[in-house]
Amino acid sequence: MSGRKRTLEAFSFELVMTLVAIIALILIIAPSLVVLIVSFTSGFSLRFPPPGYSLRWYAELWDAWQLHFAAKNSLIVALWATGLSVVLGVAAALAISRSQALSARLLDSLFMSPLVLPALAFGLAALMLFSLVGLPVSPLTLVIGHTVVCVPYVVRNTVAALAQLEPTLLESSAVLGASRLYTFRRIVLPLIRPGIIAGAFIAFMSSFDNVPVSLFLRDAATDMLPIRMWQDLEGKLDVTIAALSGVLIIATVAMVAVMERVTGLSRRLTN
Amino acid sequence: MGAAPASRDVTSYGMGLAAPLALFFLLFFVAPLLQLFWLSLHNDTAGLHWGLGQYLHFLTDPFSLSVLGSTLLLGAEVTAVCLVLGFPIAWLYQRVGPRLQTIIILIVLLPLLTSVVVRTFAWIVILGRQGIINATLQSLGIIDTPLKLLYTQFGVVIALAQVQMPLMTLPLITALGRIDPNLDDASCSLGAGSWRTFFRVVLPLSLPGVIAGCTLTYAAAITAFITQSLVGGGQMLFMPMYLYQQASTLQNWPFASAISIIFLLAVLAVVSVFTTLGRLSRGYGGA
Numbered sequence: 001m002s003g004r005k006r007t008l009e010a011f012s013f014e015l016v017m018t019l020v021a022i023i024a025l026i027l028i029i030a031p032s033l034v035v036l037i038v039s040f041t042s043g044f045s046l047r048f049p050p051p052g053y054s055l056r057w058y059a060e061l062w063d064a065w066q067l068h069f070a071a072k073n074s075l076i077v078a079l080w081a082t083g084l085s086v087v088l089g090v091a092a093a094l095a096i097s098r099s100q101a102l103s104a105r106l107l108d109s110l111f112m113s114p115l116v117l118p119a120l121a122f123g124l125a126a127l128m129l130f131s132l133v134g135l136p137v138s139p140l141t142l143v144i145g146h147t148v149v150c151v152p153y154v155v156r157n158t159v160a161a162l163a164q165l166e167p168t169l170l171e172s173s174a175v176l177g178a179s180r181l182y183t184f185r186r187i188v189l190p191l192i193r194p195g196i197i198a199g200a201f202i203a204f205m206s207s208f209d210n211v212p213v214s215l216f217l218r219d220a221a222t223d224m225l226p227i228r229m230w231q232d233l234e235g236k237l238d239v240t241i242a243a244l245s246g247v248l249i250i251a252t253v254a255m256v257a258v259m260e261r262v263t264g265l266s267r268r269l270t271n
Numbered sequence: 272m273g274a275a276p277a278s279r280d281v282t283s284y285g286m287g288l289a290a291p292l293a294l295f296f297l298l299f300f301v302a303p304l305l306q307l308f309w310l311s312l313h314n315d316t317a318g319l320h321w322g323l324g325q326y327l328h329f330l331t332d333p334f335s336l337s338v339l340g341s342t343l344l345l346g347a348e349v350t351a352v353c354l355v356l357g358f359p360i361a362w363l364y365q366r367v368g369p370r371l372q373t374i375i376i377l378i379v380l381l382p383l384l385t386s387v388v389v390r391t392f393a394w395i396v397i398l399g400r401q402g403i404i405n406a407t408l409q410s411l412g413i414i415d416t417p418l419k420l421l422y423t424q425f426g427v428v429i430a431l432a433q434v435q436m437p438l439m440t441l442p443l444i445t446a447l448g449r450i451d452p453n454l455d456d457a458s459c460s461l462g463a464g465s466w467r468t469f470f471r472v473v474l475p476l477s478l479p480g481v482i483a484g485c486t487l488t489y490a491a492a493i494t495a496f497i498t499q500s501l502v503g504g505g506q507m508l509f510m511p512m513y514l515y516q517q518a519s520t521l522q523n524w525p526f527a528s529a530i531s532i533i534f535l536l537a538v539l540a541v542v543s544v545f546t547t548l549g550r551l552s553r554g555y556g557g558a
Contacts (some may be wrong), residue, residue: 088292
């Protein structure tokens with residue numbers, strides 16, 4: 001790159017690319033900043049910039065019991081769905097990661113398909129099946145539905161972590177007389193743990209944020225946070241939702257910062 | 272299947288470990304979809320009379336067809352915007368130091384992990400009658416009455432592009448990272464300009480990433496129920512909301528099933544077109 005002549009032509013290219021990139025990055029980040037600022041408004045509307053600043057809507061949020069109830073449900077379902085996804089997903093990843101067999105490739109495609117298929121169609125299908133077998137909508141049906149759409153993240157990240165594992169490590173361990181279980185516990189698991197954690201984190205976030213599956217598999221007793229927020233927004237533009245959004249944005253930033261430290265999340269998703 | 276312990280291949284695990292998840296998917300993913308398909312082949316809600324009535328209804332109804340058309344078009348528009356805006360981000364990522372790289376990735380990543388309702392809500396604040404765009408234009412005296420930005424195709428495309436941008440950018444960053452930087456230099460030192468090098472060398476070599484990004488963005492954009500309904504409002508109907516209305520409000524499960532199957536097939540068709548292109552482009556990139 002150093003020897004390249006800085007012609008006008010090269011300059012125009014780099015200027016355009018850099019400018020568009022900066023505009024795109026601003027476009028990505030701006031909405032979250034706008035919501036954060038508006039959530040501190042002292043007024044009753046979502047006017048931007050706000051007429052004044054206060055914490056009144058955060059105080060309002062403190063008493064919004066419907067939102068608390070929905071948040072609690074979402075959290076419980078997300079934790080169960082993540083746990084189930086990790087147990088099922090890591091085992092499946094171990095089986096299919098190093099296998100070239102056709103069955104392994106087919107299973108891989110099957111496990112990944114919830115990522116591209118319209119989740120709303122799956123939500124309706126799951127509801128119809130549960131009502132056919134006489135299983136009423138409950139936290140259990142929600143956990144099952146969420147697990148189907150969240151497990152791909154665990155499988156993908158675990159497979160990626162296993163692919164980076166040196167086979168010679170496992171062979172040496174076996175040669176030195178370690179059992180498969182011992183090798184798994186002491187060598188494989190510690191090395192792939194960041195990948196599992198990263199996958200679990202993304203699975204958790206996508207369950208907590210899931211709408212299309214919850215839409216069909218929930219009822220009033222199992223209200224879920226994103227749906228509660230959506231319905232609140234359909235009715236009226238409530239500033240309390242801005243405060244809740246502020247809380248969610250800050251929580252997300254904090255969790256991503258922790259995950260970046262623990263698992264190197266950013267490198268993991270670009271490799 | 273099952274691991275044969277005698278072989279002692281210590282680097283791989285038996286396929287049996289995939290059985291629990293395979294069984295789970297069979298029961299709760301494959302079976303529901305099969306039942307969905309089964310019901311869509313019935314003319315009545317009880318599922319007693321076989322027939323293609325639901326599909327005929329959809330395919331002969333101009334309204335249903337226009338909903339399908341506008342959904343597929345929406346996906347194409349969002350994907351195009353994401354590609355045009357996402358590519359320069361990936362390009363910039365390869366030129367900056369590690370510190371800035373981490374910052375760029377985190378900026379790209381944050382929206383992916385932020386609640387979709389929150390991201391969509393932000394666009395209501397921005398595009399609304401009293402939103403930033405209208406407020407700025409009015410205070411500058413460019414317009415007198417607020418522009419209608421919310422509940423328009425433009426609004427939906429921009430909001431969806433922002434919401435789905437990470438899905439495009441991440442595979443692009445990966446793809447550009449795999450290109451040998453020497454090729455870029457070689458092309459330039461052989462006299463090709465930067466623009467020419469970009470379109471003739473960098474872009475073709477990054478096609479696998481472009482295609483991966485387009486597939487994910489397209490699939491996500493056309494199924495983005497929340498963003499479509501909140502930013503699009505009541506007048507704009509896309510497939511997910513159409514499906515939801517038929518299933519939930521009207522309780523017409525057979526027709527909703529047929530809509531789901533048609534929607535699934537449309538997504539699969541688009542994905543397989545992209546996948547085929549991807550296979551061709553890998554051949555091209557390796558040449």
